[in-house]
Amino acid sequence: MSGTTRIASFDGVELAVHRMGAGRPVLLLHGLFSSAEMNWIRFGHARKLADAGFEAIMPDLRAHGQSDAPRDPAAYPEDVLVRDVEALVQALGLKDFDLAGFSLGARTAARCVVQGLAPRKLVLAGMGLEGLAGWDRRAAFFIDAIDRFDEVKRGDPAFFAVQFMKTMKVDRVAARLLLGTVDDTTREDLAALTMPTLVLSGDKDRDNGSPEALAELLPDAGLAFVPGTHMSSVAEGALGEELVRFLSA
Numbered sequence: 001m002s003g004t005t006r007i008a009s010f011d012g013v014e015l016a017v018h019r020m021g022a023g024r025p026v027l028l029l030h031g032l033f034s035s036a037e038m039n040w041i042r043f044g045h046a047r048k049l050a051d052a053g054f055e056a057i058m059p060d061l062r063a064h065g066q067s068d069a070p071r072d073p074a075a076y077p078e079d080v081l082v083r084d085v086e087a088l089v090q091a092l093g094l095k096d097f098d099l100a101g102f103s104l105g106a107r108t109a110a111r112c113v114v115q116g117l118a119p120r121k122l123v124l125a126g127m128g129l130e131g132l133a134g135w136d137r138r139a140a141f142f143i144d145a146i147d148r149f150d151e152v153k154r155g156d157p158a159f160f161a162v163q164f165m166k167t168m169k170v171d172r173v174a175a176r177l178l179l180g181t182v183d184d185t186t187r188e189d190l191a192a193l194t195m196p197t198l199v200l201s202g203d204k205d206r207d208n209g210s211p212e213a214l215a216e217l218l219p220d221a222g223l224a225f226v227p228g229t230h231m232s233s234v235a236e237g238a239l240g241e242e243l244v245r246f247l248s249a
Contacts, residue, residue: 004066007059009087013075016066017088018058021050025097026247027119028058029085029105031126031234032142033161033170035065038234039102045240052244054098059088061104062178069174076177081108082115089117098247102126102234103208107135107182114189121247122193125200125239126230129217131208132185138208139179146172146179160231190217197221198246202233222246 002021006014018036026049030039036058040046046056060067062075062084070076077083085108089097100123101109110124110132131138145158145165149172152162165172197218201211207230215223224246226238233239 007088007091009062009084011075013062013068013070013084015062015068015084015088016060017092018046018056018060020046020056020058021054023050023053023055024247025057025092025094026054026243027085027089027094027097027099028056029099029101029108030058030061030064031103031105033064033165033168033175034102034234035060035168037065038168039105043235043240044237045243048237048240048244049247052248054244054247057088057092057094057097059084061108063171063174064168069171071171071173071177073177076181078181079111079115079183080178080181082111085109085112086115086117096120099123100125100243100247103131103230104182107132107185110185110190110193111183113195114185114192119195122195122197123200123243123246124197124214126202126205126208126233127199127214128201128206128209128211129187129213130210132190132214133187134209135182135184139182143176143179146176164231187217190214191219193221194219198242199223200239200242200246201225202228202230202236204228205230205233
């Protein structure tokens with residue numbers, strides 16, 4: 001099936017879920033300040049998966065895209081994105097599926113597995129070891145960008161994050177609350193990621209640390225690179241091609 005539906009999460013917050021194709025389900029989680037449209041649809045990755053016999057299931061994360069962006073702190077408990085994914089898996093009746101995430105989506109995917117979700121295969125894109133185990137530092141960077149939003153000028157380290165928030169029309173109040181909910185994933189936690197895993201990264205992307213170190217630490221992981229930085233790698237057709245290659249093998 002294709003199209004967009006809205007599904008109520010564990011607390012009633014409504015999440016937009018975009019679907020494309022028919023076949024083996026692959027749940028795709030986008031990055032911070034992004035959306036399913038920006039990460040997976042616009043540059044053809046979902047279409048490549050659909051053409052290869054998969055159903056791409058792409059939620060807009062809470063406080064992103066077409067999903068609800070509540071401003072009540074009570075809507076942002078610890079690991080809320082993990083709880084949202086668990087609610088979606090249950091609502092959609094997914095039993096045998098693959099899971100892939102980019103950046104914040106990769107971090108969320110890893111947290112989901114640590115907490116008991118069991119996809120057949122896992123893809124962690126735009127992610128390195130330090131981005132999982134050292135989230136506080138990364139979150140602080142984005143919280144600072146939100147707090148200084150109106151004063152950030154070109155040349156400031158936060159400039160591109162602010163420009164992206166403007167492009168995506170991010171609700172900064174909701175996004176700031178969300179940033180406080182993501183837990184670190186320790187080296188010990190990563191032992192739970194026993195399924196075949198692909199660490200997929202732009203060849204110039206070190207925003208979330210070392211993809212090589214992450215792949216080396218995981219029990220059953222391969223490593224692949226596509227051209228680009230953290231921001232530009234998402235626009236590369238090679239990203240979708242690597243997803244298809246790994247999930248089809």
